[in-house]
Amino acid sequence: MIQFFNVTKVYKGDIYALKDITVKIDKGEFVFLVGPSGAGKTTFIRLLFREELPTKGQILVGGRSITRLRPKEIPFLRRNIGVVFQDFRLLPDRTVYENVAFALQVLEVPPKEIKARVEEVLARVGLSGRAHLFPHQLSGGEQQRTAIARAIVNKPRILVADEPTGNLDPVTSREIISLLVDINRLGTTVIIATHAWDIVNSLKKRVIALDKGCLVRDDREGVYGYEA
Template identity: 80%
Template sequence: MSLIQFYNVTKVYQPHITALDDISVKIDKGEFVFLVGPSGAGKTTFIRLLFREEVPTRGQILIGGRSIARLKRREVPFLRRNIGIVFQDFRLLPEWTVFENVAFALRVIEVSPREIKPRVEKALERVGLSNRARMFPHQLSGGEQQRAAIARAIVNNPRILVADEPTGNLDPATSREIMKLLEEINYQGTTVIMATHAWDIVNSMRKRVIALQQGRLVRDDREGAYGYEA
């Protein structure tokens, strides 16, 4: 069984804006998938549906064989424990240290205090920030801030890591470092779904590419290229 399944998913925003139109796609455990398309293609809606910030107007989304649209409100936090999210703008809390930002992801799901320290230390080690734990976001470079955001996303060992334009604010060299890190996380078994406009990254990595255009699925290539005007 596929880890993620979209069945004829349509999402309509009021008054009559169709963000996704009859999308059917399956993503297996351990895949690395690029989600591409022009601005307004539906990538952000696709991602918001994945972690249940939105529900489909029609169709079904299954994660681990369970319909997430049918979850009760109290069940949604349990779904999100299995999904790490990385944003373009990092979203670190400026008044907290790197350690505290990462630990927060565990505190909100009520992890035992004695487990928090070793788990945060392990996550920071994975992203190469062990020596930055006591620093504040403004003391870090953009790449380091994104690494901290990735540590926060993986500290709970999620099955799925969703990255929304994670290299959008970074220079090319730093972007390559972040992509290497995401690839390492994927090699360790986490399913990675990354929405991006970075055609050079997509073309160089040759991972699976799901392309959206005006809300419709126009391409699904196993070792794909960006495929739009660079």
């Protein structure tokens, strides 16, 4: 499903964000990406959905090199990769329903299908009764659920979450992670970059650890492994 081959990313000033990373993530896996701040987690994610290009190496998604995609092909890659951010990135002047529907409208999905898919996904994330509300009327957890609904409404094969619980309280954080686990059980490959050591330790999922841009650990049933 996802393969990094000797991937290095160097920013201006000879700053190494990633150094010679080789890793494979299979279809349907649930993976925690961990490491201290500045370890390279966000760069890993940006490379995965082609927001940036590696300085060296190759990245394959579904057996195809995404580093060699032409600009017009990048949107097709991103249709298969849902992304959830720590700061939600919701459109403030649109309701929950409209925020989720927008992800389908840009793909020119027929209105009748949009309605059915948005209602289905809002029910899945527990927001059916909040569809008419605007982001400022929601709790942090509800905003994150909306962001997750938007990321999965196109039924992507891969869901990537960058610190999805970073702004949430512990109880809400566990609810959000539980939702992501449920999505994974339906066959979606899920990758979560996180500092939530307690959640990582409790779930015992695959853990890929980065430190100073290097891959330092890859455990099938891992723990966080850093100072809490």
